[in-house]
Amino acid sequence: MKRRRDMGWMKDMVAVVIFLLLFPYFTISFKQQKNQLTDEPCPEADLQTEYDLIAKLPHNQKYFVVWEEEGTRLTLPVEHFLVGALAASIPLSYEEEVLKAQAVILRSDLCRRYEEIGKNKQGIKTITIGTGEGNYWTDYRMQSAWGKSYEEYLKKCTDAVVNTQGIYLAYEGKAIAGYYHGMSAGRTRDGTELSGEGRFGYLRSTDCTDNLSSQSYVTETKIRTEEVGKLEEDRRTADGYVISVQREEQSVPGEQLREELGLASSNFSWVKDNDYYIFTVKGFGHGFGLDQYYGNVLASKSKDYKEIIDYFFADVTFQKME
16 A cells, blocks of 8 residues: 555656646746736737847857747847846846846756757757747837836846856756746755655755745635636645645646646645635745745845855856857
8 A cells, every 4th residue: 555655656746847847937926927928919020129129148159049939939049038038037126146046047947958959060059949838028028017117127137147148057067957936935845856866956945934924925816616626635745835636536736736727836725615715825836946035035135146046056066158
């Protein structure tokens, strides 16, 4: 009986790892996700405007990103792409040093993907990212989201990318998967929760108790039962993150259910109230890697981006793209 329970736990963990690797960027703050969903499609004219705004960025001739979104296809040098990716992934009201840390983490994940592919005859590497794999804001979306703060925030994005140009994180000689989230539930999660084989040994569990004083730390969401299905037992970590939930006789990974229901975090519990489920949610995101909120707390205490990264990631080295 114990062996069957252990096998079930292993299957749940494998499902979580696969989900998080396929959707590494689905960890931005819930507020930002809502902004993205309400933005209008970007006209072609604005795409060129955006490119002009960041045309002075360093141009790495070897690495490119193709961004595809609903018929729109952009080919951008990696550092240019990172400006829009940074804009989409973290509140730009945050301190400069945590923005730099986020830029390095995003670049690290791109480098991980570059390592998996070969160069063309010209020695160029190009990866394609679609809306199901990452987040990117065009100039039109930046203006829509930021309004009067547009110029200030665009400069903060560009400066964070330029001031960390080419820098990425490596663990045991390979670029890391760029894990980050909006706010942990008081402590980030250890990489052994994803794999006991040391594959994610760079993800350390760190104290982030300052998060508990944030007004947005705990949220409640009320959803009709027919939209959710019948929820039964769950498996969760010691810190309360849901590994899997039994729903209609099927085991569903906690991260998958969180995305499906639009919950801010996979650290959630629920009670049934007549025809509704009331979900109580702590933090934002899956809890692995950089805790953006606490990273901003560290930045406000004069920690630089390398110190912030070292707080959340163990045994990583800072490398430079060729």
